[in-house]
Amino acid sequence: MELELTDEQQQVVASVRRFVREEIAPLEADLDPDASELAPEDHERLVGMARSMGLYGLDIPEEFGGPGVDLVTRTLISIEMAQHRAGLYAPCYGVFGGAGLAQLYEANEDQKERYLYPMLRGEKRGCFALTEPSGGSDPARAIRTTAVKDGDGWVLNGEKTFISGADRADFAITFARTDPEKGRNGITCFIVDTDMPGFRVRRIVHTLRSSHYATELEFDGLRIPSANVLGEVNRGFAIANDRLSRNRIPYAAGCIGVAIRAQEMAIEYVKHRETFGDVLATRQAIQWMIVDNEIDIRTSRWLTLDAAARAERGESFRTEAAMAKLVASEAGGRVVDRVMQIHGGYGMTKDLPLERWFREMRIRRVGEGPSEVQRLIMARDLIGGSFH
Numbered sequence: 001m002e003l004e005l006t007d008e009q010q011q012v013v014a015s016v017r018r019f020v021r022e023e024i025a026p027l028e029a030d031l032d033p034d035a036s037e038l039a040p041e042d043h044e045r046l047v048g049m050a051r052s053m054g055l056y057g058l059d060i061p062e063e064f065g066g067p068g069v070d071l072v073t074r075t076l077i078s079i080e081m082a083q084h085r086a087g088l089y090a091p092c093y094g095v096f097g098g099a100g101l102a103q104l105y106e107a108n109e110d111q112k113e114r115y116l117y118p119m120l121r122g123e124k125r126g127c128f129a130l131t132e133p134s135g136g137s138d139p140a141r142a143i144r145t146t147a148v149k150d151g152d153g154w155v156l157n158g159e160k161t162f163i164s165g166a167d168r169a170d171f172a173i174t175f176a177r178t179d180p181e182k183g184r185n186g187i188t189c190f191i192v193d194t195d196m197p198g199f200r201v202r203r204i205v206h207t208l209r210s211s212h213y214a215t216e217l218e219f220d221g222l223r224i225p226s227a228n229v230l231g232e233v234n235r236g237f238a239i240a241n242d243r244l245s246r247n248r249i250p251y252a253a254g255c256i257g258v259a260i261r262a263q264e265m266a267i268e269y270v271k272h273r274e275t276f277g278d279v280l281a282t283r284q285a286i287q288w289m290i291v292d293n294e295i296d297i298r299t300s301r302w303l304t305l306d307a308a309a310r311a312e313r314g315e316s317f318r319t320e321a322a323m324a325k326l327v328a329s330e331a332g333g334r335v336v337d338r339v340m341q342i343h344g345g346y347g348m349t350k351d352l353p354l355e356r357w358f359r360e361m362r363i364r365r366v367g368e369g370p371s372e373v374q375r376l377i378m379a380r381d382l383i384g385g386s387f388h
């Protein structure tokens with residue numbers, strides 16, 4: 001694939017970079033180091049700017065009002081958008097809008113009216129509820145939540161864990177077993193309103209993340225109308241799988257953006273920090289860390305743009321997206337770790353964004369499918385077979 005950016009891509013990347021550095025970063029200087037939101041007036045002002053730049057709702061398909069930016073350019077933009085303190089948690093604090101839950105683009109017209117359009121207007125929030133206490137790596141086997149047909153609807157019983165944002169969501173895209181005999185072909189996807197009787201956020205799960213966000217959910221005799229089945233009965237696993245593959249590309253891009261920013265900080269720091277009578281930049285041990293960072297960044301960037309280009313061309317990109325996610329999340333962790341080491345004691349403080357990136361980058365080796373599962377996906381594609 002061609003790695004040289006077009007003039008248009010260069011301009012877009014430059015304007016997002018300026019936006020992040022001139023608008024977002026100065027505001028962060030006055031926020032709590034773990035903040036995940038801007039003050040409402042700042043948010044509103046910056047959303048207006050993003051709209052006037054023609055970059056609002058980047059991931060929304062053109063037919064639903066998005067600006068129609070191709071996936072490679074969106075990936076380049078995602079790399080830029082992550083280059084600030086909250087970049088792994090809230091890239092640009094959502095001022096460029098978001099696609100929300102892409103599964104809803106495939107919903108029927110009634111469901112679009114009730115969930116998709118309100119979500120795109122910012123009136124409703126959703127969450128994605130797949131993982132259960134019995135395991136997230138292999139949801140096809142681990143899903144124990146059941147949905148049993150009852151008259152013109154379904155009755156849901158079970159539990160979910162690690163669900164991001166369910167405590168603030170209006171609805172949950174929820175996967176449940178509808179045929180216990182059929183394995184992955186016995187799972188159905190439901191849109192569950194969080195105010196339906198029987199839905200409960202049992203607990204907030206505290207993680208390395210900067211703010212509490214993961215939740216445990218409980219469904220106790222929750223009645224769902226058939227109108228809330230998303231897609232076909234017993235075909236829900238394909239919906240989950242599709243989302244997981246697509247999300248791996250922006251997920252990788254976020255890791256690359258943070259790694260790029262950390263590397264810039266390191267290069268700047270080593271030119272000025274003196275030890276033993278000379279600047280750190282003259283020490284081979286330090287130079288090699290900088291070089292290793294660059295190798296990690298470029299490898300991740302190339303793999304991620306390659307996955308995006310394949311997806312954009314409509315080719316199979318499962319292996320490439322898994323490879324990009326695996327390499328970028330692991331490489332990003334190494335880069336941030338080296339840059340902390342280069343900054344010595346300052347690298348451990350909350351004065352710098354490094355310790356926040358360190359925590360949030362660690363999650364990225366598990367979230368959206370752990371590294372081992374990415375390897376499993378690639379091995380299946382490379383060798384063939386359905387081993388686990």
Ligand SMILES: Cc1cc2nc3c(=O)[nH]c(=O)nc-3n(C[C@H](O)[C@H](O)[C@H](O)COP(=O)(O)OP(=O)(O)OC[C@H]3O[C@@H](n4cnc5c(N)ncnc54)[C@H](O)[C@@H]3O)c2cc1C
Pocket residue numbers: 127128129130131132133134135136137138161162163164165207209214363366367368369370371372373376388
């Ligand atoms: C902060 C956070 C937010 C999350 N948000 C969401 C969300 O919004 N929605 C949602 O549905 N889920 C969410 N998750 C869940 C996440 O997707 C799962 O944690 C992940 O898929 C792993 O599942 P698990 O934790 O059950 O680990 P397990 O499946 O129990 O695996 C444990 C370990 O064993 C490894 N392993 C598993 N199988 C194999 C194998 N065959 N060979 C070798 N190693 C193996 C895994 O890689 C992992 O390291 C979130 C998780 C976190 C931490």
